[in-house]
Amino acid sequence: MSSDTTVSGLFSASVSASAKRQALRAGLASGTLQRWPGAFSPLVAKLVAEVGFDGVYVSGAVLSADLGLPDIGLTTLTEVAGRGGAIARATDLPTLIDADTGFGEPMSAARTVATLEDAGLAGCHLEDQVNPKRCGHLDGKDVVPVGDMLKRLKAAVSARRDDDFVICARTDARAVESLDSAIDRAKAYADAGADLIFTEALRDLREFEQFRKAVDVPLLANMTEFGKSELFTTQQLGDAGYNAVIYPVTTLRIAMGAVERGLREILSEGTQAGLVDQMQHRSRLYELLRYADYNDFDSDLFNFTLEGATK
Structure with a gap:
């Protein structure tokens, strides 16, 4: 093979999973809002990278929809890890994946983290909904007691072999209990080892700002269309002190x-x-x-x- 043939990145990412995880953590600590569009296929992930975004997000709702299923906890760890791994391999960008409630009890959450690490993901988020869960912007969802979520998170953190693998805790308590409850939960989740907090279905920019003032860990904002949150610009979210933003279903909605x-x-x-x-x-x-x-x-x-x- 001639020396000028470019092989790097043809069959997989040209950087290691470890390097991607380090890049994800560096981005969260950079003071610049990290922008992660959702990718429902490896081809979309390639385009996300080429256009110039900071990372890739894999939505559980999108994966379910692409399988012809509603987002009510029907997908399996095998399906999620398989699709997530294929997407992560397609680009040098770090990929954060939706791991729902961890696919079972705390031991299952631990196995989920190990499996997603093996698949090359840079991080995942686990939520505090009851199992089976539902889309975070639908009515009728419910959350587990704080103690149950802490067990889920601690099991996930203990299973992590690469310290740079990001474990994000998502709370759905804003819509179920109150904003104050969501803030209290976020603080407890951070104390349990969560590296990043994702609070779902905040209503307006004031609530985003209030959450930022109360919680002293990196925060992720969800800018999904047709949901309970207003669609804010990256400038607004950056000014509010958020570290990352996801556009989970946008590319699928455009395509479909x-x-x-x-x-x-x-x-x-x-x-x-x-x-x-x-x-x-x-x-x-x-x-x-x-x-x-x-x-x-x-x-x-x-x-x-x-x-x-x-x-």
Whole structure:
């Protein structure tokens, strides 16, 4: 193989999982808001990285939806780790993944952390909902007693082998109990070893700011569409002192909106010709997938001919 062929990053990320975890922690400590769009496939993750974001997020709600299931705790650790690992390998960016309630009791949460570490994720978040859980922006959810969540978190932290693997604690108590309860829970979760706090379904910027003033650990904001929280800009969230923001379902909603419109036009018009200008061009897809580098690699390996071979 010639020395000028670029192999790095063709088949997996060009940096180690450990380096990604270190980058995630450095980003959270940088004082600059870390922006993590959701990726529902490795291809989307590649685009997230190329556009210039700071990390990748894998949403449990999106993974469920992509499997044709509602977000009510039906997915398994195997499914989540498999999809998450494939996404994490597709880019050099750190990937944070939604681990729901840890897929069972505290021992299951411990196994979840070990499995996600093995899959190459940079971190995960565990929530304090009862199991089976539901989408954090739906009504009718419930949370476990604080003591039960502390057991869940302590088990997860104890299972961590790489100290840089980020364990994020999510609380859904704002909608179920109160803002003060969510703040108290966040403090307890941080004391139990959580590196990052994700408080779900805050209502307005005042609540985000109030949470920041009360909790002295890195905080993650969820900017999901059609939910209970207003959609704030990165400037607003950065000014409020948040360390990271996720856009968990945005790319899926964009994609599915386009797919539905396209399918309906094909059905009504009998052709996709009117949609071509809205599509990602094949050449752009090939560029994103680095087809040329794969071709160079293949050519360097298989540039021989067999004696006596005929065309």
